[in-house]
Amino acid sequence: MLSSPPPPREASVAAAAKPTAATASAWAELLRLPALFTVPGDALAGAAAAGLRPGPRTLLAVGSSLCLYEAGMALNDWADRAEDAAERPHRPIPSGRIRPAAALAAAGALTAAGLALAARAGRQGLAVAAPLAATVWAYDLALKHTPAGPAAMAAARGLDLLLGAAATGGTTGAALPSAALLATHTLAVTAVSREETRGGSPLPPLAALATTTLLTGLVTRPDAPRTAADRAVPNTPGPSDARTRSAAATALGALYAATAARPYFHAALNPSPPLVQRAVGGGIRATIPLQAALAVRAGATGAALLVTALAPLGRRFAKKVSIT
Template structure:
């Protein structure tokens, strides 16, 4: 649901590229510490926070709020259940991602929780299963339409982590996960998800570009990939600032004025966060600058979600989503999202 980090998230994917539900994390080969941490060092809570890439969770609620903003009514108990479902499925993807990559991590990232022995592989896999089941149960509490979206979302998360992320279909799968996550928010508030399709397409496009860039984090590559992401960012910014609300919910003058201001602010924040590192990677597609481009794309997800909320006539949801930005930055200083 990151670009987790890339991830792509390896989402990274980091997790796409945590962009994304789906537990993505970047393929970046992180430098190992001088010594491996002991099982008790930092405590078990820190080890699990590192495994689950806790700061990346702040990129998740905005998906649901942006989806809920596209349908009539205010977010309620079902929306909260959908947010809980999304968080669980996202974290399931994170745990499953490390479980699936445990052999690779043992060679390239021995300080990660699994290869260092701070978290057992069986525990990570069990957590992935339990979080998936919990996520589906919460989706069921949000209604049958929500469950109908959460089920393919969960399947996409597992398919990505267990095989698709290393194939050309990886970025598409990650984009699909983010789009489905947004549709989950709409399904929880209404039996119809069609009004949310334009917003889902915009978020999915951002995730697709971000995840594609993340695949070159460790080796760099052609400047064409970050250039494409840069152009995509510009196109999305234009659409967010120029097109009217697709739902017509901001027809009232006060709401329209507030919504437009927040939409423009969110779109500009999105562009400012993503465009500069993409430009640097275009001029010099080295691994360090490509990794910074992925980080910028991940951070840009939250203002993009806020702009989508405002675009759909939900200024309160836009403000709540935007408020997650400083929280994500604060927690990221303690636990890496990659």
């Protein structure tokens, strides 16, 4: 009996590449890759709020934040695998593309990596990263579906900003106002996200819309108090520099409002799952201009520009992988 000829080498290579590409796509979906672009701005805004220039330890804080954020994404899908099987069977775990044990192992490894990077930045960084990691795990495993869920998520985002301040070498006290503003935004987004699979009441998107309006006013108001950067640097910028910063903060605040407010408004008019999901996505993307506005308010124009540049990258990746 004649044996069939072996397949061409090109076909074998292509067949081997397909599972690899599918696995990479599944992990990108599990980890919500586009949302990663909302993370570096936390550390940069935190360093700016402490009146410090970003440095190598700020980069360690960014790396720690990225690892802990992705640990939370993997752990979230592991904890919600039964719920997703009923409501979102296309997700990587219920669809069988990623094993639950692999997602849990990834969450543990990423948490360890995040804490190790924070430790490299110094004891101050680790002192903030440890409660941040604990908050992430507590949210995913215990608090997510309780009334404390949005507050826990808000606390995690605020701690992430403080991590940037602490790891860079500053005091977390100076960064608390910026952390509070970012946490308030996260609280509003998380409250809306609790209804993204089933839809529901218009109250959460209305509250998020009001919160966005309030935060926009706070980051764009012309009579902002003297920043931490002004107090830390002996040669405080003159009126011309202050006007430039104020104009940049106003522009970034307007971008923040434009990104978040419209989808919130639509979800309030019709709180159906597609519109609520769109509102959550808008709220997540709006994190970037808010971080940039906080950075420029603290005098870190360069850091604000760097954070703003992440927005189009996030939008580009969001076309391929869902951000929520």
